[in-house]
Amino acid sequence: MFSLRATTTGSLRSIGNILHPPVCHVCGELIEMQADQLCAGCWREIAERVSGERCSTCGESRGPHLLIDKQCGACRTKARGHVRFDGLACVGHYDGALRSLILGFKRHFVLDDILGRLLADRLSSSSFADAVDLWVPVPSFWLRRVRRGFQPSMLLARAALRERGRAPTPLLRLRRWVPEFHRYHLSRQARSDAIAGAFTIARGRDLRNKSVCLIDDVMTTGATLAEAARTLRAAGAAAVYVAVLARTESESRESRAEDGVSRQTRR
Ligand SMILES: [Zn+2]
Ligand SMILES: [Zn+2]
Known part of the structure; x- marks a missing residue:
């Protein structure tokens, strides 16, 4: 059936492609329109890292x-x-093309479908995904959420769970602001201290005997996820699993922490 709306959308898209060709x-x-948003070389690099x-x-x-x-x-x-x-499911190293995708996602609110599919794929090969009762995105502080206009972990969780026919449960709240960027220059202990007691559980939720999976984009020292897991266990959760897109490796983490320490010492 003729659809003016579809024709108009198609024409606008063609004009858009000429003005802003897909890259x-x-x-x-430059890539073909059907190329799934990345070039063949970048897909290959991601596949190697995965x-x-x-x-x-x-x-x-x-x-x-x-x-x-x-x-x-x-x-x-x-x-x-x-x-x-x-149990933990992780797509790959926080490096190269995967890192660029994650940064693009967090800055521009796009690419959640690609990243969600990568995480869904990794979850389907994990031993625990079928046992999960509740999928819980790791929250950001409300002010950061308002400023950004979205919560990356919630978007990611929605995209990753779509094929399972499941939806994320926003069970955790971050009760105070935790300096995200600066924590990149903190040791594991300092991060643990900064995040201790920062999460609360949404009122009226009973977690007894429930298996929960936390979803987040990047795991660095794991201090944030460990604190979220501790909060869930204290509320009765029987098991806490984690699904993340990427993990920074020990060497780069330690060198960043040491870099932060030596910089502070120099000051
Ligand atoms: Zn590329
Ligand atoms: Zn281990």
């Missing part, structure tokens, strides 16, 4: 021979101070 969201190279063996409870990157029962040594021995969860 890869990562490298800016593969790789990770500990199934803390997400640390390890070679397949250094994992026993899919766990790293620190998780197996329950090492003190080592952040771990009942």
Whole structure:
């Protein structure tokens, strides 16, 4: 059936393509309209980063021979101070094309469909996704949410759960502002101190015997996710899983923390 609206939208899109031809969201190279928003080279790079063996409870990157029962040594021995969860699904390293996609998503409120599909794919190969009762995005402080106009973890969760026919539950609140950017220059302990007691559970929610999965974009030291998990467990959650797009690796984390410390010392 003839549709004026569809024809008009199609024509506007064609004009838009001439004025702003489609480009890869990562490298800016011109792409075909159907190319799924990235060029072939950037998709290849993401695919390489997505593969790789990770500990199934803390997400640390390890070679397949250094994992026993899919766990790293620190998780197996329950090492003190080592952040771990009942299960963790992580798409890849916070680096290269994946990092560019995540930054683009957080700045411009786009790409949630691509990132959501990457996370959904990783979840479908995890051992815990089918056991999850509640999918909970890690919240940002309300003022930051208002200023940005959206909450990245909520958008990401919606896109990742679409194919499962599930919806995220905004169960957690951040009761005070936690300086996100500056925390990139803090040690693990300092981050834990900064976030301690910052989450609350939405009133009237009973979590007893529920399995909860936290969803967030990037895991750095894991202090924020560990505190969110502690809050959920204190409210009775039987298991807390984590699904993230990317993890920074220990080396880059430590060097950033040391960089922050040495800068503070110099001042
Ligand atoms: Zn590209
Ligand atoms: Zn581990």
